[in-house]
Amino acid sequence: MKRYLFWIPTLLTTLALLGGCGALLISGPMLAAGVARAGQATPTPAPAAPATSSAPGNPLLALETMLHDIATHVSPSVVNIQVTQKPQATSQTLPDLPDLPNLPNMPHFHFSIPPQQEPQSLPSQALGSGFVWDTQGHIVTNNHVVQGADRITVTFADGTTEDATLVGTDPDSDLAVVQVNHLPNDLQPIQVADSNQVQVGDLAVAIGNPFGLEGTLTVGFISALGRSLPVESSQLQGGTYTIPDIIQTDASINPGNSGGVLVNDAGQLIGVPTAIQSPVRASAGIGLAVPSAMVQRVVPALIEHGSYAHSWLGISGTTMTPDLAKAMQLDADQRGALVLDVTDGGPADQAGVHGSDREITMDGQPSHVGGDVLVAIDNQPINEFDDLVTYLARSTQVGQTVTLTVLRDGKPQTIDATLAARPTAR
Incomplete structure (x- = not known):
């Protein structure tokens, strides 16, 4: 049986004028290799209010109330990230995008612009997600969202837009940190849980910007723990590395969810969606997230040093x-x-x-x-x-x-x- 594994692609749109129309494509490759925060205090946002049902004994209403609370308290800390890349001079035929990691029984996919739409220069924008890490304006996302960016723009839930600077990246965990100069008033960093305590069957809520649809909330469960993902940069390093402890969920994860949040029933971060396994290049019920325990190890180093030493x-x-x-x-x-x-x-x-x-x-x-x-x-x-x-x-x-x-x-x-x-x- 063939397995189709993708890093979650960012949503990519070309800005070149093609007969008066902008071309739209999904970027590739579709990729998917608890510690105190060094040098800074652990963010202490107000935790999501505990779910309380207005109708005791009605589990559906209790679930709805809990999800309302999560949407209210967590969604404002999840941001839309738009990455702009400068026009690149091209030959008459655009090259295919890079291959997926060479995994057994996993076919390689290429995504390129149809020949009739090939421009001579191709400015592009990629859309992904991120979340507020601290009150100093640091925002966490996936490395593959901001990789190769010439300009990074962050849009908050209230519509506020800020240009961001790249602070640090770690391809081997697919994590990156950007920073904005100003945060909206009263915006709290997301609260982080210990992913080592997560169990199969736990509720899982994903919040991000799939297909550019800001603030989308989807619900599922933790399907499996301890998965591993190949590291995209392995091919460049001459070795094969994996990201361990990956969390699997059936909460709907799609292009644009990259760098968003997977939270528990208390609205606390347990993972960062980064990959999907699917034959249709969209959610098929297998979403994969970098665990929050790794996020807590890597992000402080990215903020302090710009990189993380594995x-x-x-x-x-x-x-x-x-x-x-x-x-x-x-x-x-x-x-x-x-x-x-x-x-x-x-x-x-x-x-x-x-x-x-x-x-x-x-x-x-x-x-x-x-x-x-x-x-x-x-x-x-x-x-x-x-x-x-x-x-x-x-x-x-x-x-x-x-x-x-x-x-x-x-x-x-x-x-x-x-x-x-x-x-x-x-």
């Missing part, structure tokens, strides 16, 4: 399977992450971690075996490769020394490795 071990690997275990003469139920490759000069290499050293054929396909099997990090079990990625993202920082428990030739041993900063795109 902990990096310098390995690639895969989850152990019974077939791999058998090939390595381990118990069939052996869990862990098999190290396939170790980056030369990286933390794992310097610590002495071993990558796979031979290739075998399984089910007619080549497979690498023989490397160390990671079974724990700092005494936290690793049952699959994503467990390692999640631990590094949640619980470590650059310069920290971690203790790896590995199986080498079937025998356990421990290795200390000092984490470095993940290489950035060049």
Whole structure:
């Protein structure tokens, strides 16, 4: 079965005059890799008023009251972001937009202007969402919303419009921060919840600007936790990285929701919508959001430094399977992450971690075996490769020394490795 994974596209409109009409297209690629806030006080907006039903015993009215409260208290903190890019000189034929990450069983899509509409220059505007982070005018959105922007304009719920400056970006979490000089009076930053406490089945409310329709509220539930998304910049970095701990929801997420909010029943941020999985390039009930715990780690660094340093071990690997275990003469139920490759000069290499050293054929396909099997990090079990990625993202920082428990030739041993900063795109 084919899977179609997109970063949520911003809504993109061309400004060139094409026979007196503006062309409209959806930009691509459609993309979708709790900590105290360093250096600043945690925003303390007035929390959304608790839902109270005017008709006790009527759950539908109670739900409606709660949603009214969320709309009243949260929607004003969600903004529309318009990004303008300068005209780009083009040849007679416009190139296709970049490919999606090269994922198994996921086709690549390209979106380009029909030949009869190709202008010689193409000023464009992209529309996305964002939310107020603090009273200093910082606004959080997705990196893919503001990437390549020449001008960023923020429109608040009351219609106030402000030009914004780019403060910092982190492609590896698809987060960015912009700043405006003035906020509307009495506008409060959004309250942030700990996404690590979210459970499957919890109510989820998405607020953003799908298709440019400002202040749209949609309702659903938390469908799954612990998903992972490929990082768009991986192709530029020479490695493959993922965003861990992604939240899945069936609240309707569409182009233009990028950078908006996913909140809980108290109107507190639990995630930032960033991707959808859909065969129709619009909501099909699988929306994906960067968890608020990651937002709380990354955003303060973007405000202070303009970037965020992700902990990096310098390995690639895969989850152990019974077939791999058998090939390595381990118990069939052996869990862990098999190290396939170790980056030369990286933390794992310097610590002495071993990558796979031979290739075998399984089910007619080549497979690498023989490397160390990671079974724990700092005494936290690793049952699959994503467990390692999640631990590094949640619980470590650059310069920290971690203790790896590995199986080498079937025998356990421990290795200390000092984490470095993940290489950035060049």
